[in-house]
Amino acid sequence: MTLQQQEAPAATPGRTHDRVYRRIVRRETSASRSGTVVVAMLVLLVLAAAAVFAAALVLLDQRVLGIDPRDVVDRAVRAPRGLDTTITVGIAAIVAFLGLVFLAQGLLPQRRPRHAMSSDRLAVVVDDEVLASAAARAARSVTRLGPDAAVGTVGRRTVDVVLRPAAGVDVPAVAATEAVTEEFAVIDAEPPITARVRVQPTGRVDG
Amino acid sequence: MNATNRGLGRTALVVVGLVLFVAGVATILVQTVPWAASTWHDWGRALSDLGAGAARDASVTGWTWVLGGAVVLGILALVVLTTLGGGRVGTVVEDDGSSDGVAGLVRIDAAAVQHALSSAIGAMPQVGSLAVDVYRVRGNRAIRIRVRPRRGASPREITTGVEGIVADLDALLGDRLPVLLEIARGGSGSGRTDRVH
Numbered sequence: 313m314t315l316q317q318q319e320a321p322a323a324t325p326g327r328t329h330d331r332v333y334r335r336i337v338r339r340e341t342s343a344s345r346s347g348t349v350v351v352a353m354l355v356l357l358v359l360a361a362a363a364v365f366a367a368a369l370v371l372l373d374q375r376v377l378g379i380d381p382r383d384v385v386d387r388a389v390r391a392p393r394g395l396d397t398t399i400t401v402g403i404a405a406i407v408a409f410l411g412l413v414f415l416a417q418g419l420l421p422q423r424r425p426r427h428a429m430s431s432d433r434l435a436v437v438v439d440d441e442v443l444a445s446a447a448a449r450a451a452r453s454v455t456r457l458g459p460d461a462a463v464g465t466v467g468r469r470t471v472d473v474v475l476r477p478a479a480g481v482d483v484p485a486v487a488a489t490e491a492v493t494e495e496f497a498v499i500d501a502e503p504p505i506t507a508r509v510r511v512q513p514t515g516r517v518d519g
Numbered sequence: 520m521n522a523t524n525r526g527l528g529r530t531a532l533v534v535v536g537l538v539l540f541v542a543g544v545a546t547i548l549v550q551t552v553p554w555a556a557s558t559w560h561d562w563g564r565a566l567s568d569l570g571a572g573a574a575r576d577a578s579v580t581g582w583t584w585v586l587g588g589a590v591v592l593g594i595l596a597l598v599v600l601t602t603l604g605g606g607r608v609g610t611v612v613e614d615d616g617s618s619d620g621v622a623g624l625v626r627i628d629a630a631a632v633q634h635a636l637s638s639a640i641g642a643m644p645q646v647g648s649l650a651v652d653v654y655r656v657r658g659n660r661a662i663r664i665r666v667r668p669r670r671g672a673s674p675r676e677i678t679t680g681v682e683g684i685v686a687d688l689d690a691l692l693g694d695r696l697p698v699l700l701e702i703a704r705g706g707s708g709s710g711r712t713d714r715v716h
Contacts, residue, residue, distance in 0.1 A: 329697040332656055336520060336699050346603045349528040352535045356596040363589035370582040382571040382578070389563035389570065392550045400550045408543025414536030418529045429674060433682050434700045438674045441704035449671030498675045 333435040340437045343422040352414050423468075427501040440466040443501065447471045450495035451488040451509055456481070471496065471505050476512045485511050520654050520663050520699060522606025531599045606655045611662070612692060627692065629653040635691070636664060639684045645672035661697040667705060674702050 366381035387394060427443060429436035444464035451473045452462040465472045473492055477483045492507040499505075548555035567573060568581035612627040633651040640649055649666045668677055681700050689695050 329695070332659065332661065332697045336656065336661065336697070339525070340520065340699065340701065344523070345525070345528055345532060346523055349532055349603065350600065352532055353596040353600050355539075356535055357593055360589040360593035360596065363585055364593070367582045367586035367589065371579060371586070380571065381582075382569060382573075385566055386570040386572070389560070389566055391546075391559065392556055395550065397550055401547050404543045404546035404550070406543070408540050408547070411536045411539030411541070411543060414532050415540060416536075418532030418536055429678060431678055431682060431700070433685055433695075434678065434698050436674075436678050436700045436702070438702040439704040442668060442672075442674055442702050445671050446673050449673075495673065498673075500675075 329435075336435045337428045337437060340435075341424055341426045341428060343424050345417050345422075348414065348417040355410070425466075427466075427503070427505070430500045430502065438499075438501070443471065443496075443499070443505070446495060446499070447473050447492050447507065450491045451475060454487045454491045455483050457483070466505065469503055469505060471507050473507070473509045474512055475509065483511050485509055520606070520652075520656070520661070521604050522602075522655060523604055524602040527599060527602055608653055608655050608660065611653055611660055611696065612694060632662060632688065632692075635688065636662070636684065639687070640664065640666065640681060643677065643680050645669055645677050645680075656697065659697065661699065663699045663701060665701045665703055667703050677702060 366384075369376060370381050392400070425440040426437050427440065429438055444466045447464035447466070448462040451464070452459070455475065455477075457475060457477055461476050461478075463474045463476070465474075471492065473488070475483050475485070475488060489507060489509040492509055496505050496507055545555070549559045550556075568577045569585070573581070609629050610626055611629050611632045612625065614625045615623070629652075632653065636651045637649060640646055645668050647667045647669045649664060652663045652665075654661050654663060664681060666677060666681070668674070678700060685698050
């Protein structure tokens with residue numbers, strides 16, 4: 313494949329897919345609600361099935377376990393008379409809480425721990441864990457620390473690298489900060505990330 | 520990247536959530552606040568057709584409405600469930616040459632692109648494992664490349680490498696398909712440090 317000449321992309325200008333890429337990146341960086349949607353629809357299906365069952369009982373003039381759906385409606389209309397307050401309020405509170413959870417899932421924005429990256433040709437999303445490990449590697453590359461001595465944490469706009477040198481080892485913290493900053497300038501994440509490197513003063517005792 | 524209609528799903532969630540929340544709170548109010556209970560008794564007269572005291576004809580009409588409403592509700596729920604997921608397709612390019620007036624059909628299977636991209640990207644030293652899938656996005660085809668890099672690999676190096684490979688693919692297909700590169704955590708080989716720099 314690498315032997316192919318690269319004239320074809322230039323021959324089809326105007327196909328940059330900006331809108332498709334925006335849509336894809338937005339969908340890939342926000343959390344999927346499909347699990348909650350499935351639960352909500354199952355709740356709806358159970359309720360609908362119960363109503364169909366009750367209606368069928370009434371239309372066929374049957375009763376199950378000695379209960380007639382018409383009596384149930386009568387008792388509900390007479391509420392709060394004849395109903396146990398604790399049980400009714402308890403069940404109603406559970407239903408209201410379930411509704412609140414569905415509402416929150418439907419309305420609140422939820423991000424996945426991911427960042428978008430700039431690219432001329434691709435839509436790129438990176439897991440924050442990958443960015444953190446790249447930051448740790450960059451900080452370590454200018455020091456003489458072992459692979460486990462640098463730990464990176466990536467937030468939405470910051471990356472924190474903690475260096476934990478063995479006792480007595482001097483660490484060039486400024487050079488490490490520069491290396492991480494340079495790494496993230498090249499990565500060019502969206503939203504932008506600023507780097508911070510800390511050296512943990514309490515040294516470890518190991519090789 | 521899949522074909523889930525997220526707008527529909529979230530609308531359904533908001534509607535169901537609102538109904539359940541209002542029903543729960545209203546039940547608590549009716550049970551504990553006398554004023555709410557008297558309002559409920561006023562409204563309750565509208566439900567008298569569904570009660571035991573109603574005439575047979577009125578009862579049948581009322582419960583038939585309940586039956587119909589429940590069936591419609593169930594079908595709506597099933598419709599929402601069927602919109603979840605899917606969207607993966609087996610062909611990347613399907614062109615019958617109608618724009619040039621040439622007879623014949625060109626079809627490129629997803630498997631061809633998957634193999635080409637997998638072997639090219641898998642050869643990169645930073646890549647631990649990868650998966651290539653073709654999806655339908657807004658009527659068009661889009662390729663998703665999910666790369667699981669080795670530990671400490673630079674995302675920019677991976678992106679630049681994949682950009683070059685995708686440019687070759689563009690030349691091969693004669694078309695610029697939208698491509699998503701997803702650099703994901705974990706996967707085989709991600710525990711080992713990338714030793715090739």
